[in-house]
Amino acid sequence: MGIRESWFFEVFWKRFRGNRFAVAGGIVVLILFAVSFLSPYLTPWDPDAIDAYHVLLPPSADHWFGTDELGRDVFTRVVYGARISLKVGFVSVGIAVVIGTVLGLVSGFYGGFIDTVIMRFVDIMLCFPTFFLILAVIAMLEPSIWYIMAIIGLTGWMGVARLVRAEVLSLRERDFVLAARALGASDARIIFRHILPNALSPVLVSATLGVAGAILTESALSFLGIGVQPPTPSWGNILTSGKDYIEFGWWLSLFPGLAILVTVLAYNLLGEGIRDALDPRLNR
Amino acid sequence: MTTRWIGCLLALLLLVSCGSGRTPAEPPRRGPGIPAYGDALVVGTIGEPSNLIPILASDSASHEVAGYVFNGLLKYDRNLTLVGDLAESWTVSPDGLTITFNLRRGVKWHDGTEFTSRDVLYTYRVTVDPKTPTAYAEDFKQVKTAEAPDRYTFRVTYAKPFAPALASWGMNILPAHLLEGKDITKSELSRHPVGTGPYRFKEWVAGQKIILESFHDYFEGRPYIDRYVYRIIPDTSTMYLELKAGGLDMMGLTPVQYARQTENSRFRASFNKYRYPASAYTYLGFNLKSPLFADRRVRQAITCAISKDEIVHGVLLGMGQLAHGPYKPGTWAYNPHVKDFGYDPARAKALLAEAGWREAGPDGMLVKDGKPFSFTILTNQGNDQRLKTAQIIQRRLRKVGIDVKIRVLEWASLLSNFIDKRNFDALIMGWSIGQDPDLFDVWHSSKTGPKELNFIGYKNAEVDRLIEEGRRTFDQEKRKHCYYRIQEILAEEQPYTFLYVPDALPAVSARFRGIDPAPAGIMHNFIKWYVPKEERVH
Amino acid sequence: MAAYILKRIIAMFPLLLGITLISFVVIRLAPGEPVEAMTAMSPKITAETRQRMREFYGLDKPLHVQYVTWLKKIATLDFGRSFAPDNRPVTSKIKERIPVTLSLNIIALILEFGLAIPIGVFAATHRDTLYDKGITIFVFLGFAVPTFWLSLLLMYLFGVKLGWLPISGLHSLGSDSLSPVAWVVDLVKHLILPVSVATFGSLAGLSRYMRSNMLEVIRQDYITTARAKGLTERAVIYRHALRNALLPVITLLGFSLPGLIGGSVIFETIFAIPGMGQLFYQGVMARDYPLVMGILVIGAFLTLVGNLLADVCYALADPRIRHGRG
DSSP: OHHHHHHHHHHHHHHHHHOHHHHHHHHHHHHHHHHHHHHHHHOSSOTTOOOTTSTTOOOOSSSTTOBOTTSOBHHHHHHHHHHHHHHHHHHHHHHHHHHHHHHHHHHHHHOHHHHHHHHHHHHHHHHSOHHHHHHHHHHHSOOOHHHHHHHHHHTSOHHHHHHHHHHHHHHHTSHHHHHHHHTTOOHHHIIIIIIHHHHHHHHHHHHHHHHHHHHHHHHHHHHTTOSSOTTSOOHHHHHHHHGGGTTTSHHHHHHHHHHHHHHHHHHHHHHHHHHHHHOGGGOO | OOOHHHHHSOOSOOSSSOBOSSOOOOOOOSOOOOOOSEEEEEEEESSOOOOSSGGGOOSHHHHHHHHHHOOOSEEEOTTSOEEESSEEEEEEOTTSOEEEEEEOSSOBOTTSOBOOHHHHHHHHHHHHOTTSOOSOOHHHHTEEEEEEEETTEEEEEESSOOTTHHHHTTSOOOOHHHHTTSOGGGOGGGTSOOOSSSEEEEEEETTTEEEEEEOTTOTTOOOSEEEEEEEEOOOHHHHHHHHHHTSOSEEEOOHHIIIIISOSHHHHHHEEEOOEEBSEEEEEEEOTTSTTTSSHHHHHHHHHHSOHHHHHHHHHTTOEEEOSSSSOTTSTTOOTTOOOOOSOHHHHHHHHHHTTOEEETTTTEEEETTEEOEEEEEEETTOHHHHHHHHHHHHHHHHTTOEEEEEEEOHHHIIIIIITTTOOSEEEEEEEOOSSOOOHHHHOGGGOSTTOSOTTOOOOHHHHHHHHHHHTOOOHHHHHHHHHHHHHHHHHHOSEEEEEEEEEOEEEETTOBOOOOBTTBSGGGGGGOBOOGGGOOO | OHHHHHHHHHHHHHHHHHHHHHHHHHHHHSSSOHHHHHHHHSTTOOHHHHHHHHHHHTTTSOHHHHHHHHHHHHHTTOOOBOSSTTOOBHHHHHHHHHHHHHHHHHHHHHHHHHHHHHHHHHHHHTTTSHHHHHHHHHHHHHHHSOHHHHHHHHIIIIIIISOOSOOSSSSOTTGGGSOHHHHHHHHHHHHHHHHHHHHHHHHHHHHHHHHHHHHHHHTSHHHHHHHHTTOOHHHIIIIIIHHHHHHHHHHHHHHHHHHHHHHHHHHHHHTTOOSHHHHHHHHHHTTOHHHHHHHHHHHHHHHHHHHHHHHHHHHHHOHHHHTTOO
């Protein structure tokens, strides 16, 4: 296994490196991680420090991105907002991946009736306009960041489940799985030791794209007033508070807007790059 | 305009309605032109009206539209003096118990039927009918007898003198010939009203617009502007862009729009801006049934911890006044000598300590009996100023060790799921200030029942007595005495932290002439507005 | 063919059942009883009415019985009455909103497919060139930009600054008195911005899918054969490759619908378009339970029908499917 794995990563890395968009996306994502871990060190301001006597100041040496409608430093809020956006992205995608992977594995591995039930469930969930479900649940419970992450995750696992199932179906009859079974390995062992590691790559791709989707969903919820609640800054709610001032207070919407744009773009390019690099058929 | 019933409503959009005090600035700059019939006034609303039968509606959008379709017996003129509307004149008996209205003759409903005393009598009866789901019955329950001795006379007698009586008859009169004997809640008039007002209902395109057209037989003369169009635009940013692009003719500006976004020659060339104190105040109200706020010192401390000046600056950009009680500064009932709690965080901490709240841990949050001081402020969706206010308060209270969460709720949901069920800690809301200073509905201890407006559960025997005394006499000096004392008590007890009285900041397309800025605002003479022929757009 | 369609329609029923079940569960998550929300709004409601409402929703019975009762009602398209003050039947409220949302989304869908397919093919045939890269960035930008922000910027640019297009709504004031042609022109002008925003946002998924499909097809043996036969590259691409690459795209038609309908909440709100998305948002915020359930079920049902149509088209295009293989 060892040799196979190192060869695999070598090929993967070589292909990935060749894709400049993917590398750029990866770098942006790394920067974002750095920013969200280092946010207190990047700015002298407190993200919640209201200064009612200095609202809506244009960008200056003190306030690089200007101040918002309550006199808070927009740069600081965007920097701290990176944390929230990443948190929303990762936690919700984490939930989706766990659910999708488990259901996909079970469905593909056992097949038969279980498979039918799970796949029909997937079909049903795919019929709903996801955003409607999210909206209904958030508005009726309450708009807390935990609910938001949970519901984005609970409505976003279907693609993962299908991918994993398809992968399992193709792996199930492969030699190494058959051999393991012949040697008397338990179901759990076969799933976790042999099938899961091989099914991970499509999941990785879909997770990367999922993070981007979750960030956008949060901003849409913020626009409707039920996203991450104040005073916690999220890119979505900073952008929303800036929408009334797109002409005169452009800095308030431009920076969070760009942050979302660049981040989502980066995740997409990264995700595509990973997919291409993993795809054996795209070999040149 | 309709007065106290709207006054009872938590005003959502402080667009136009009534105002007083300073006369608005900024007269029109173009020449007056020649009055001509035609054109349309297009305004926007974020919410669709719910019901155009005014006694059944509790949203400001419905009342705004209904205000053009219906009339009351009386109305306030430009100087906020009560004058006849559907009533030609009226007399009050010497004991103050009986009012006789002489109705205008020859007034036509929009369907051509004549308006008579039967309509008034019906409106009264249906309003006090317990089967009618209305929030406006209270004033009319004071009436002992109501009668219509002839077609043009209407007489009411009260059991006890009732000072807000006259003002209460500004209520919109409904057409008896279309409603009598029917279930008003199922009437098609709720979506297709028929009134006596200057505008008649033409069309309601669900989710898009309501169109009213001028009523040529209106008893005060045909309005110049042919149509009044009410467009539904759910997003405030869109609404402002529509105004700038000419898709709307009038809109209440936000302070930022007024002060920073419209101070340019291009905007000034096409719009006139007005500014005057709105008849409304915004407050932070505490649920007095909650153990957190039962202690007066805690409420006083919260007021001390909040800088109202900061809120007026940050939220209103200075375009408003601090509020210390339920009246507008400068009106006769307003007590200028009330000692309110100023911004004083040290005193706030001392008061909280007195009430048993101790700082615990390094973050300085307050704790009592092992429980942290934490509560949620509710406010309604669609009012950016209240959300900003909530955030400033959140920040200030955190500084004294109180953890505040904010929750924004849709209007109907806020009312039915939280306020009506008393399921809240504190809320930021606003009241319109009626022209009559009576405080019964909001502050009397008998109004704490479900669906009633004293939802914070305020009970003070002295205030109760003073409110009753104030409404039982017509003597303004005696009333003033009562209301002055009430303001002192409220300032001491702080059942609300009174926050501010905002300025109304309407902008109107410059093609409209004849606007007469007055203590009552700008809409009082809408039927006299006109657009010179050469500037007509629609 | 008829047998195939019949089979597909029968297969829809369990899905429909699942849709109603999930809608039911979602609403049941909400704290409090729906009847409370309703009756709290009209204080004078009598105990009798309250009981009638409880019976309508079957709230006095166990959950599974409630579900069955509700199911029976909606089988006859009775979603109850809205809790909003107008108290109108949910079905009629939805009915007046559906045409707007549906036609907007169908226009956006046509544009999406009309643009994304050529874009994808072009990107595939120009793989790794500057064109390909430019297209990649362009379509991803559409996906990555928050809809409401882009909408506002466009409204400001085209509506306020340039004055070319109306900002919101569907018709100008006084459009009723226009000639039919002018009326349509007016409507189209109003639709340009919302439809562009919706289309731009959805280009990425489909065009990328098309691109990779195309790349895969090009690598197939028969394409190599075709090339070896000496056919021009044009002929190879458009006569042989495209046909085969297009087939799986048809099935995506149905699945694009829920995304578009979901997105309509945002652009119907910002562009003041009175569609189902806006209605749903209002319903959710006002806890108008019957309305929310109605729209959830109908929205999912539309997708189901969309999928069915897509599958039928697919079967028509690819005979292998309707003969039960594949």
